[in-house]
Amino acid sequence: AQKITQTQPGMFVQEKEAVTLDCTYDTSDQSYGLFWYKQPSSGEMIFLIYQGSYDEQNATEGRYSLNFQKARKSANLVISASQLGDSAMYFCAMRDLDRGSTLGRLYFGRGTQLTVWP
Amino acid sequence: ETGVTQTPRHLVMGMTNKKSLKCEQHLGHNAMYWYKQSAKKPLELMFVYNFKEQTENNSVPSRFSPECPNSSHLFLHLHTLQPEDSALYLCASSLDRGGNQPQHFGDGTRLSIL
Numbered sequence: 615a616q617k618i619t620q621t622q623p624g625m626f627v628q629e630k631e632a633v634t635l636d637c638t639y640d641t642s643d644q645s646y647g648l649f650w651y652k653q654p655s656s657g658e659m660i661f662l663i664y665q666g667s668y669d670e671q672n673a674t675e676g677r678y679s680l681n682f683q684k685a686r687k688s689a690n691l692v693i694s695a696s697q698l699g700d701s702a703m704y705f706c707a708m709r710d711l712d713r714g715s716t717l718g719r720l721y722f723g724r725g726t727q728l729t730v731w732p
Numbered sequence: 733e734t735g736v737t738q739t740p741r742h743l744v745m746g747m748t749n750k751k752s753l754k755c756e757q758h759l760g761h762n763a764m765y766w767y768k769q770s771a772k773k774p775l776e777l778m779f780v781y782n783f784k785e786q787t788e789n790n791s792v793p794s795r796f797s798p799e800c801p802n803s804s805h806l807f808l809h810l811h812t813l814q815p816e817d818s819a820l821y822l823c824a825s826s827l828d829r830g831g832n833q834p835q836h837f838g839d840g841t842r843l844s845i846l
Binding site (some may be wrong): 620647650651656657658659660663664667704709711719720721722723724725 | 771772773774777782802820822824830831832834835836837838839840842
């Protein structure tokens, strides 16, 4: 079974500082993809960044980067230069890229509530 | 503008009512999904449709009935729901089911069962 663990229910960071949101995953598959989503209080889930299990370099998208450590099965999200608008719930998710019957299924963690203060 | 539109945004209904949730995407995606998000629980996948065909039903009770008339529209028909069905229902779409294609989500319908 797939499993995503986000151990930080809540995180606080001061504006303009960097913050790391933790994510570990459990899978016996060789080919998988890791995603991070942001969910503001409005409810919409916003895709932030993707990392494939075979990607050699850590993914980056603007202020977001993914610290991928395959041997440790961790895929932490790093947000640089935090902004007040970054306050939201952040979800880590994994998709199995091999398994036909459950192809496409995203497994989500419980999320981390990030609060950015001035 | 998310590209995935869900209506209504809020819905309050009694346990004996029948209502439907609507999801629409004009992103040219072929796969569509329904998720349930309850307080303090991970997102739960309910249904997956690929090219209008249901490919996954994640042991969802029959009081939830999905319908996908075409690749752009997805409905969730609700009848005789229970109080524990109160949650945020999210629709998502993706170009296809696999690979590195992210799922794009709507704003959700916040459902309250009286």
